[in-house]
Amino acid sequence: xxxxxxxxxxxxxxxxxxxxxxxxxxxxxxxxxxxxxxxxxxxxxxxxxxxxxxxxxxxxxxxxxxxxxxxxxxxxxxxxxxxxxxxxxxxxxxxxxxxxxxxxxxxxxxxxxxxxxxxxxxxxxxxxxxxxxxxxxxxxxxxxxxx
Amino acid sequence: xxxxxxxxxxxxxxxxxxxxxxxxxxxxxxxxxxxxxxxxxxxxxxxxxxxxxxxxxxxxxxxxxxxxxxxxxxxxxxxxxxxxxxxxxxxxxxxxxxxxxxxx
Amino acid sequence: xxxxxxxxxxxxxxxxxxxxxxxxxxxxxxxxxxxxxxxxxxxxxxxxxxxxxxxxxxxxxxxxxxxxxxxxxxxxxxxxxxxxxxxxxxxxxxxxxxxxxxxxxxxxxxxxxxxxxxxxxxxxxxxxxxxxxxxxxxxxxxxxxxxxxxxxxxxxxxxxxxxxxxxxxxxxxxxxxxxxxxxxxxxxxxxxxxxxxxxxxxxxxxxxxxxxxxxxxxxxxxxxxxxxxxxxxxxxxxxxxxxxxxxxxxxxxxxxxxxxxxxxxxxxxxxxxxxxxxxxxxxxxxxxxxxxxxxxxxxxxxxxxxxxxxxxxxxxxxxxxxxxxxxxxxxxxxxxxxxxxxxxxxxxxxxxxxxxxxxxxxxxxxxxxxxxxxxxxxxxxxxxxxxxxxxxxxxxxxxxxxxxxxxxxxxxxxxxxxxxxxxxxxxxxxxxxxxxxxxxxxxxxxxxxxxxxxxxxxxxxxxxxxxxxxxxxxxxxxxxxxxxxxxxxxxxxxxxxxxxxxxxxxxxxxxxxxxxxxxxxxxxxxxxxxxxxxxxxxxxxxxxxxxxxxxxxxxxx
Ligand code: SF4
Numbered sequence: 001x002x003x004x005x006x007x008x009x010x011x012x013x014x015x016x017x018x019x020x021x022x023x024x025x026x027x028x029x030x031x032x033x034x035x036x037x038x039x040x041x042x043x044x045x046x047x048x049x050x051x052x053x054x055x056x057x058x059x060x061x062x063x064x065x066x067x068x069x070x071x072x073x074x075x076x077x078x079x080x081x082x083x084x085x086x087x088x089x090x091x092x093x094x095x096x097x098x099x100x101x102x103x104x105x106x107x108x109x110x111x112x113x114x115x116x117x118x119x120x121x122x123x124x125x126x127x128x129x130x131x132x133x134x135x136x137x138x139x140x141x142x143x144x145x146x147x
Numbered sequence: 148x149x150x151x152x153x154x155x156x157x158x159x160x161x162x163x164x165x166x167x168x169x170x171x172x173x174x175x176x177x178x179x180x181x182x183x184x185x186x187x188x189x190x191x192x193x194x195x196x197x198x199x200x201x202x203x204x205x206x207x208x209x210x211x212x213x214x215x216x217x218x219x220x221x222x223x224x225x226x227x228x229x230x231x232x233x234x235x236x237x238x239x240x241x242x243x244x245x246x247x248x249x250x251x
Numbered sequence: 252x253x254x255x256x257x258x259x260x261x262x263x264x265x266x267x268x269x270x271x272x273x274x275x276x277x278x279x280x281x282x283x284x285x286x287x288x289x290x291x292x293x294x295x296x297x298x299x300x301x302x303x304x305x306x307x308x309x310x311x312x313x314x315x316x317x318x319x320x321x322x323x324x325x326x327x328x329x330x331x332x333x334x335x336x337x338x339x340x341x342x343x344x345x346x347x348x349x350x351x352x353x354x355x356x357x358x359x360x361x362x363x364x365x366x367x368x369x370x371x372x373x374x375x376x377x378x379x380x381x382x383x384x385x386x387x388x389x390x391x392x393x394x395x396x397x398x399x400x401x402x403x404x405x406x407x408x409x410x411x412x413x414x415x416x417x418x419x420x421x422x423x424x425x426x427x428x429x430x431x432x433x434x435x436x437x438x439x440x441x442x443x444x445x446x447x448x449x450x451x452x453x454x455x456x457x458x459x460x461x462x463x464x465x466x467x468x469x470x471x472x473x474x475x476x477x478x479x480x481x482x483x484x485x486x487x488x489x490x491x492x493x494x495x496x497x498x499x500x501x502x503x504x505x506x507x508x509x510x511x512x513x514x515x516x517x518x519x520x521x522x523x524x525x526x527x528x529x530x531x532x533x534x535x536x537x538x539x540x541x542x543x544x545x546x547x548x549x550x551x552x553x554x555x556x557x558x559x560x561x562x563x564x565x566x567x568x569x570x571x572x573x574x575x576x577x578x579x580x581x582x583x584x585x586x587x588x589x590x591x592x593x594x595x596x597x598x599x600x601x602x603x604x605x606x607x608x609x610x611x612x613x614x615x616x617x618x619x620x621x622x623x624x625x626x627x628x629x630x631x632x633x634x635x636x637x638x639x640x641x642x643x644x645x646x647x648x649x650x651x652x653x654x655x656x657x658x659x660x661x662x663x664x665x666x667x668x669x670x671x672x673x674x675x676x677x678x679x680x681x682x683x684x685x686x687x688x689x690x691x692x693x694x695x696x697x698x699x700x701x702x703x704x705x706x707x708x709x710x711x712x713x714x715x716x717x718x719x720x721x722x723x724x725x726x727x728x729x730x731x732x733x734x735x736x737x738x739x740x741x742x743x744x745x746x747x748x749x750x751x752x753x754x755x756x757x758x759x760x761x762x763x764x765x766x767x768x769x770x771x772x773x774x775x776x777x778x779x780x781x782x783x784x785x786x787x788x789x790x791x792x793x794x795x796x797x798x799x800x801x802x803x804x805x806x807x808x
Contacts, residue, residue, distance in 0.1 A: 059294055059377070061417025065494045068414055073529060089278060089287075089295055096413035107286070119274055122267040124407045126534035127414070133534070134263045134407065135541050142540065165283065166353035167307035209289050209303060228735055230674060234305050238675045240686050243608045245337020249656030250602035 004113050005101040007079065015052045015081075031083075034062035038069050045076040053099070058085030064097045071098030071128035088112030092119050098128035156216045157194045158185040158224065159201035160234070161208035169234050170208060172201045178208055182224060182235050187216070256389070256626060257318045258403045258548045260368040267410070268365045271372060275299045276358035283355070298378060298416065300371025301357055304676050310335075310352040310360060311374040316384035316402040316426075317345035317629040317636075321616035324627055326367040328612035334360040339612070341597060341605045343669055343720060344423070345383045345629045346374055350676055372410055377418045379409035379490070383425045385433045386630035389551050390592050390638040392584045396445050396453055398428035400546045401482060404537065408483050415490050419497035420505035422490070423462075435631060437461045437470045437752040438723060440507045441489065443482075454478050457485065459519065460511030463717035467754050468508045471516040473523060480542065484535040488527035492519070552624045557589030557641040567646050574649055576698050577660035582645065585638075593623070593637040593648055594630065595657040596667065600696035602656070603685045604670045605633030614655040622648050633669055634662065664701040665709060665775070666692040669720055673713030673730060674737070680713035682730025682737035687711055687767050694768045704775060707788045710745070723747040725789045726774060727755040728767065737764050743774065743800060744792045758801045766808040773807040774800050 013029035021030040022040070029050035032038060041048065051070060053063040063082065070076040079101055082094050086104040091113055094102070102113065117129075126133050159172040170178040171185035179185065188197040194213055201211035214231045216224045226232050233239060243250050260268075275295070282292040296302075300311040312327065327347055331339045334356045335349040342348055352360060364370060374381050382405045384398040385391065405424060409415070415422075426443040427434040436442025442458035455477040461470025477485055496514075498504045511519050568575045583592040595615055597605050607615070615635055619627050622644045628636035635657070640648055652658035661667045668691060671677065673684030688711055695701060710724030714731075721727035727742040738761035745755030762770050775788075777800045782791045792800070 058291070059417050060499060061377075061415070062495055062499075064414040064417070065491050068491075072533075087291060089291070090417075093411075093413040093416055120267060120270050120411065122263045122270070124267070124410050125412055134267075135537075136534075137263065138261070138544065139538070139541065142544065162303055162307075165355050167303055169306055206285060229737065230305070230680070233674060237306065239683060240603065240675065240689060242336065242603070243338045243606055243611075245332055245609045247608045248610055248614065248654065250599055250606075 001083075001103045001105050002109070003081075003101060003103050004110055005079070006095075006113070007100050013050045015050055028078075032063075032066065034060065034066060038066040041070065041076070042074045045070070045074045045078075048076060049078045050081065051076065051078065052081045052083055055082060055084035055086060058087050058090055060085070064093065067094070067097040067099055068128055088116075092116045096123070096127040096129045096131070155190050155194075156218055156224070157188045157197065157213045158182070158216055158226075159197050159211050160185075160214045160231070161201065161205070161211040164207050164209055171214075172197070172204065172211070176200060176204055178204065185224065187218070187224065188213075254322075254625070255320045256550065256552045256624060257316075257320075257399060258545065264407075265365070265368065268368070268370050268372075271299075271370065271411070272358060272361045272365055275361060279354060279358055294376055294417075296354075296357075297376035298373060299357070299361065300374035301352070301354070302375060303678065304350065304672075305674075305678050306676070307350060308352045308354055308357065309676070310349045310357060310371055311342070312347045312349070312364060312369060312371045313374050313381040314345045314347060314369075314629050315381060315406050316388065316399040317386045317631075318388070318399060319627045319629060320367075321619040321625040321627065323367045323369055324612050324616040324619070326363065326369070328609040328616070330360055330363050331612070332609045333363070337609045338606055340603075340672065341607065341629050341633050341635070343631045343633060343671075343718065344381060345386075345631065346381060347629075348672075350672075375421075376416075377420050377422075378416045379405075379412065379418075379422045379424065382406050382409070383423075383434055383439075383631065385427045385429055386628040386636050387433055387583065387592055387638070388428060388628075389549060390585050390590075391429050391431075391433075392586045393429045393431050394586065395430070395447055396428045397546070397549050398426040398434070398443075398445060400542070400549050401443065401445075401455075401479070402426050403545055403549075404482065404542070405486065408486070408535075415494060418490070418494055419499045420502070420507075422493070422507065424486075432748065433631075435720075435723070435747045435752075438463055438467075438720075438747065439470065441486070442470050446476075448476055452478070455482060457489075459489065460508040460516070461752075462506055462508045463720055463722045464506070465503055465715045465717070466506075466509065467717065467722040468512065469752050469754070470508075471511065473516065473520055480537040480539070481531055483537060484531045484533065485523075485527055487535055488530050489523050491526055491530075492522045496522070551587075552626075552639060554587045554590055554624075554639060554641075557643055559589050559642060561643045561645075564642060564645055573660055573698055574646070576702050577649055577658060578645070579702065580660050580664060581658075581662045585640075587639075589642055591640050591642055591645065593640045593645070593652075594662045595635040595637065595652050595655075596659040596661055597634050597657060598661060598667050598692060599656045599659050600666060601689050601693040604668050604688050604692075607635075611655050611657065614651075615657065618648060618651045622651075632662075632667060634667070660698050661701055663706050663708070665695045665704050665707045666701060668692055668709045668711060669724070670711040671713050671719035673711075673719075677713060679716060680730065681715075681732035682713050682739065682764075684711045684713040684719055684730060687728065687730075687739065687764065690768050691771060694772070704779070705787055707775070709771070720747075721745070722754045723752070724755060725792070726771060731761055733761070738762065739764065739767050739770075741767075741770055741774070741804070743797060744789060746789055756797060758797050759805060762808050770804050770808050773804040777803045
């Protein structure tokens with residue numbers, strides 16, 4: 001498995017499985033199954049440096065929601081890593097949901113990751129990547145036309 | 148009609164990756180669109196081997212599988228199930244033609 | 252003057268669809284080169300509308316909210332000629348299916364589609380599917396608000412949604428803006444019904460967990476009244492709850508209806524509302540400007556006033572009995588005086604329901620250009636609708652449709668059959684559907700008789716997945732396979748009209764293919780014998796129950 005990171009050198013913490021981490025929640029790195037209650041990290045997001053979310057299969061999309069809750073709702077800013085079924089054709093979605101590091105052994109994954117933010121120059125929805133959705137761009141354009 | 152109905156006769160089939168067309172594996176290990184050219188296995192053991200051969204040639208097709216067939220006196224083969232008969236011989240009604248203004 | 256009276260793509264929409272085509276082109280290339288396995292590729296092609304059927308790939312093209320310009324329909328005809336066998340199949344979900352596409356050609360076909368601002372995005376796969384709406388939208392006399400405005404807003408929000416592209420299962424949304432539901436909102440994963448409350452505000456009733464398939468269920472009200480501008484925040488909350496808690500251990504239990512059923516609608520509501528409390532003030536709130544900008548594009552055409560009573564129409568009515576029948580069944584009231592909504596029946600006697608050749612598509616496009624503001628609709632009954640026809644022009648439109656074989660006066664009648672592709676095309680099928688529909692529509696072809704029988708909807712599915720909506724057919728027919736023989740299970744009493752949505756009841760053992768016509772005949776004969784004056788088939792059934800139908804049917808077959 002190779003690790004790819006958009007943020008330069010990834011954190012080197014050992015991520016504890018959620019059940020273990022719960023017993024020592026001062027530890028800065030945790031790995032969640034996609035059925036674990038991500039809400040429980042809320043009180044700890046400032047201390048956490050690494051959260052690992054798992055895709056048992058690339059087609060099991062639960063961790064997308066966990067990622068968005070961590071980033072958008074709880075304001076987690078540390079490294080957010082995807083493991084398991086991590087393939088280049090889903091990486092654009094993962095980036096949008098707030099992941100910034102990836103474990104993958106797929107050939108060509110690194111190149112795909114480098115391109116992934118530009119495959120679509122337009123997005124329709126707000127997500128966790130700070131990109132302005134089309135509705136906002138249109139709004140600005142209308143305002144610009146008025147002034 | 149069909150003489151050998153024991154269910155032991157089988158051919159290997161799949162859909163071709165590039166265009167989805169129905170194909171069968173022939174004796175030479177090529178995928179053919181002609182059922183009459185399909186390699187036939189005559190017992191369970193050779194059926195398993197046929198499937199393994201088909202899977203080894205699966206680069207240009209999608210998910211090969213075995214199809215039970217019956218064989219006539221003159222060697223004509225026909226799939227036993229309606230589904231596979233339809234896969235082999237196409238729609239059971241006439242589709243409307245591209246330049247038709249009404250369904251005849 | 253705008254060239255269409257519905258949403259027009261801007262450069263953002265075009266860029267996105269174009270980039271999507273190029274992304275798929277690269278994915279197809281990698282698949283053909285062996286860099287992607289079929290398991291990895293399958294969801295990617297499904298998200299682009301490409302299925303593998305029995306004989307070939309099938310491309311399912313989205314016709315969002317069923318609205319289509321004549322230019323787009325001509326392009327579809329063109330694509331069907333160039334990349335397929337020159338015909339297409341209109342489905343119950345406002346899609347067009349082309350049955351003979353080559354994988355190698357699929358990116359080019361999608362690029363051609365993009366030229367007329369269309370796509371096949373998310374017409375398959377476990378994502379939010381093409382949003383459907385009332386096919387009379389923007390023309391219906393009973394409409395509170397045009398549902399297509401909201402369908403377009405939902406279309407954009409759901410397209411390539413990063414969080415909801417790998418849901419437990421597919422997710423279908425339908426929207427109606429009329430009290431007379433023509434969008435079957437109670438049998439969708441989410442149904443949205445616009446209505447006006449006592450304060451005079453318009454909002455949505457949000458209905459969740461309806462659906463047909465293996466476990467048919469009628470949707471339950473999740474929220475009685477949702478302010479319109481909060482629609483996306485509420486949908487996002489609902490989808491998030493579903494994405495996290497919907498079952499993934501069993502394909503047949505993965506739809507949201509099972510989640511709602513297992514946890515109960517109260518718990519579902521509590522979960523969604525809790526999630527919604529957090530999302531409602533976020534970026535998904537719709538500003539009135541955003542709504543207005545989209546609503547403007549659906550502004551109805553300025554229809555010049557035309558006479559409401561036309562001598563020539565009245566004369567032809569007396570002269571030509573079929574025309575008189577056609578006026579009754581295929582022509583509906585329009586909100587503008589002097590206009591009507593015309594349905595072109597894609598169910599001529601003996602034909603595969605919902606199919607149209609390239610020439611027929613072009614012919615209907617011509618008619619729309621001359622008589623209906625260049626606009627068409629696809630109905631969930633697999634017919635095409637001309638939304639803005641002057642009453643004066645009805646004789647000419649009738650004649651022109653007749654030349655295409657699409658003027659059968661049978662809309663809502665016993666030969667207006669909905670049938671799924673069945674075992675002739677579909678890899679999941681147990682039995683054929685289309686030949687059964689053909690035999691039934693040939694048998695009941697006589698128009699006077701059909702009108703005497705009245706409103707009677709037959710719906711046929713080739714397997715339990717219920718794409719032919721057999722559960723909600725007044726007469727439902729389900730193909731099953733018993734030891735390699737096609738058998739057909741008959742159910743009675745289903746319905747989809749709003750407030751009356753009901754699932755049919757199986758009336759007895761399945762019958763063989765050659766007995767289906769006789770079985771239906773026996774059901775119809777029973778009804779004709781016992782009906783009260785003006786009583787519809789399904790009302791008679793409700794009044795007297797299954798027994799009399801059953802007795803007659805099993806005496807016959
Ligand atoms: S109902 Fe079954 S047979 Fe018919 S199209 Fe759907 S999956 Fe195929």
